[in-house]
Amino acid sequence: MWEKLAMIIAFFCVVIGVGIYTRRHAATVDGFVLGGRNVGPWLSAFAFGTSYFSAVIFVGYAGQFGWKFGISAAWIGIGNAVVGSLLAWWVLGPRTREMTQRLKAATMPEFFGKRYRSRGLRIAAAAIIFVFLIPYTASVYNGLSRLFTMAFDVPYEACVVAMAVVTCVYVVLGGYMATVVNDFLQGLVMLAGIVAVVAAVLADNGGAAQAMVSLSQVPVEGSSLQGALTSMFGPDLPNLIAVVILTSLGTWGLPQMVQKFYAIKSGPAVKQGAIISTLFAFVVAGGSYFLGGFGRLYADQIAYAPNGTPVFDSIVPTMLSNLPDLLVGLVVVLVLSASMSTLSSLVLTSSSVLTLDLLKGNVVKKMSEARSLAWMRGLVVVFVALSAAIALVQYHSTITFIAQLMGISWGALAGAFLGPLFWGLFSNRVSKASVWASFAVGVGLTVGNMVVPFLGSPIVAGAVAMLASLAIVPLVSLVTPAVPFEVAPPSGAGAIDREYRAELAASGAAAFDSEAPLEKL
Known part of the structure; x- marks a missing residue:
C-alpha cells in the first residue's frame, strides 16, 4: 500500500512542479492558450496522444469492445493510429497551422468566425463546445473509480477531489505549456505501463499462445463462427467498423485535438510529430484494445448488472486485480496520467473558448490581455470543479442522462x-x-x-x-x-501572404517591411 501511495504522491509532486516551472510561458493570452505557437514535435505529439487516450479508453472502451469483438478490437487501435493520428497530422496539421496563423485564430470557434466571416457561427460553435465538452470532461473521472476500489482502500470522492485539485493547480499556473510538458511525462508512463500490463496479463493466462487457445474456445452469443473472438474481423464486423470510424475520424473535428496543430512549430516539426504520435497510438491504443480482447477469460470474476449483462467498466480492473502490487501501482499511475492529461486539455479548451469566443466582445465588451488571462484562469477552476461535481453526482445516483450525453x-x-x-x-x-x-x-x-x-x-x-x-x-x-x-497563400519566396501584410501595414506595425519573408513578420 505504501509503495503505491508513494508512487502517486511522487507523480502529483512532479506535475505540480512542472506547472511552477512553466508559469513564465503563460504571461500572455497566446502563451496561455497555445504556448506561443512554438511547441516542438515531441511535446505536441505526446500532447495529442495523451489527450486522445484517456481512462475512458483504457478502462471503459477496452473492456466493452474487447468483450464484444475479442482480439479484433485491436483494429480499433490500428485505426486510431493510422487514421486518427498519422493521417490527421499529415492532412490537417500543416494546413491548420498555416491557416490559423494567417487568421490569428486561437480557438476553433474563432477560426470558423474569421474563415466564414460570421459572428453567429463563432458563438454557435463555442456553445456546442461548452455543452458537449463538460459531460465528456466528467467522464474522464469515471475510469478511476473501479481501479481505485481494486487497488486502494481510498474513497472514490477523495480520488476525484485530489485529481481535480492537482490538475487545476498546474493548468492555472502554466497554461498550455504546463499541459504539454506534463503530457510528455505522463505519456512515458502510459507507454511503459501498457507494455508491462499486456505482458503480465498474458503471462497470467499461460502465455500468449495459451491465452489465444483459451479465448478461441469461448462461444459468442448470436454467432455461429467457431473461435469468433480470435478471428481477424471478430463476430460483428459492421459495428467494429462503426467504432473505428467514430474513434479514429473523430479526432479530425474535436477542438481539443485540432488545437495541438495551432501551437506546433512551423517547418518539419509537423512531419516529425506525425511519426511520433502514430507510434504512440499504436502502442497505447493498440495495446489497450488488445488487452481488452482477453476480457472473456475473466467472465466468472467480473461484475454483472441485474439483467445479466456485464458491467464493462469492471472488466479491465478485474483483469489487473491479481497483478503484483508494484505493477498495480504503475497501472494506477498510468490511468491517472491518461485521465489528467485529457482533463487538462479539455478544461483549457473550454475556458479559452468561453472567454475568447463567448464572453469577450459579447458579454464583456472591453477585455484587456490581463483581464482575458484572469477570466481563463478563473474558468479553468470553474470547469474542473463542475466536472468533478458531475462525476460525483453520477457516481452516487441513478442518473443516466449525463452518461448518455458524454457518450x-x-x-x-x-x-x-x-x-x-x-x-x-x-x-x-x-x-x-x-x-x-x-x-x-x-x-x-x-x-x-x-x-x-x-x-x-x-x-x-x-x-x-x-x-x-x-x-x-x-x-x-x-x-x-x-x-x-x-x-x-500566394506563391513566392517566404510564402508571402498579401492579406496578412495588408493587415500589418494598416495597423502600423513597427518596422514593417513589405518585402520581408512572412516568418519574420
Whole structure:
C-alpha cells in the first residue's frame, strides 16, 4: 500500500512542479492558450496522444469492445493510429497551422468566425463546445473509480477531489505549456505501463499462445463462427467498423485535438510529430484494445448488472486485480496520467473558448490581455470543479442522462465541426449556409438518436454524423453563395501572404517591411 501511495504522491509532486516551472510561458493570452505557437514535435505529439487516450479508453472502451469483438478490437487501435493520428497530422496539421496563423485564430470557434466571416457561427460553435465538452470532461473521472476500489482502500470522492485539485493547480499556473510538458511525462508512463500490463496479463493466462487457445474456445452469443473472438474481423464486423470510424475520424473535428496543430512549430516539426504520435497510438491504443480482447477469460470474476449483462467498466480492473502490487501501482499511475492529461486539455479548451469566443466582445465588451488571462484562469477552476461535481453526482445516483450525453459528445462535436473545418482549410467554395447545416445535422443527429435510437447505438449515430458532415458541406455549398477566401497563400519566396501584410501595414506595425519573408513578420 505504501509503495503505491508513494508512487502517486511522487507523480502529483512532479506535475505540480512542472506547472511552477512553466508559469513564465503563460504571461500572455497566446502563451496561455497555445504556448506561443512554438511547441516542438515531441511535446505536441505526446500532447495529442495523451489527450486522445484517456481512462475512458483504457478502462471503459477496452473492456466493452474487447468483450464484444475479442482480439479484433485491436483494429480499433490500428485505426486510431493510422487514421486518427498519422493521417490527421499529415492532412490537417500543416494546413491548420498555416491557416490559423494567417487568421490569428486561437480557438476553433474563432477560426470558423474569421474563415466564414460570421459572428453567429463563432458563438454557435463555442456553445456546442461548452455543452458537449463538460459531460465528456466528467467522464474522464469515471475510469478511476473501479481501479481505485481494486487497488486502494481510498474513497472514490477523495480520488476525484485530489485529481481535480492537482490538475487545476498546474493548468492555472502554466497554461498550455504546463499541459504539454506534463503530457510528455505522463505519456512515458502510459507507454511503459501498457507494455508491462499486456505482458503480465498474458503471462497470467499461460502465455500468449495459451491465452489465444483459451479465448478461441469461448462461444459468442448470436454467432455461429467457431473461435469468433480470435478471428481477424471478430463476430460483428459492421459495428467494429462503426467504432473505428467514430474513434479514429473523430479526432479530425474535436477542438481539443485540432488545437495541438495551432501551437506546433512551423517547418518539419509537423512531419516529425506525425511519426511520433502514430507510434504512440499504436502502442497505447493498440495495446489497450488488445488487452481488452482477453476480457472473456475473466467472465466468472467480473461484475454483472441485474439483467445479466456485464458491467464493462469492471472488466479491465478485474483483469489487473491479481497483478503484483508494484505493477498495480504503475497501472494506477498510468490511468491517472491518461485521465489528467485529457482533463487538462479539455478544461483549457473550454475556458479559452468561453472567454475568447463567448464572453469577450459579447458579454464583456472591453477585455484587456490581463483581464482575458484572469477570466481563463478563473474558468479553468470553474470547469474542473463542475466536472468533478458531475462525476460525483453520477457516481452516487441513478442518473443516466449525463452518461448518455458524454457518450455522444464525440459524435456531436466531430459531426458538427469535421466538414466545416476540413473543407474550410482546403476549399474557397464553402458557404456559410453549409456550415450551419453541418452544425444542425451533427448535433441533431446524435442528440435525436439519444432520444429516439433510430440509428441504434450512439457509436453508429456518431459515425454517421461525421460522414454526413463531410458530405453536407460541399453539397450545400453548390447551391448557396460561398464565402470568398484565398485558401492558398500566394506563391513566392517566404510564402508571402498579401492579406496578412495588408493587415500589418494598416495597423502600423513597427518596422514593417513589405518585402520581408512572412516568418519574420
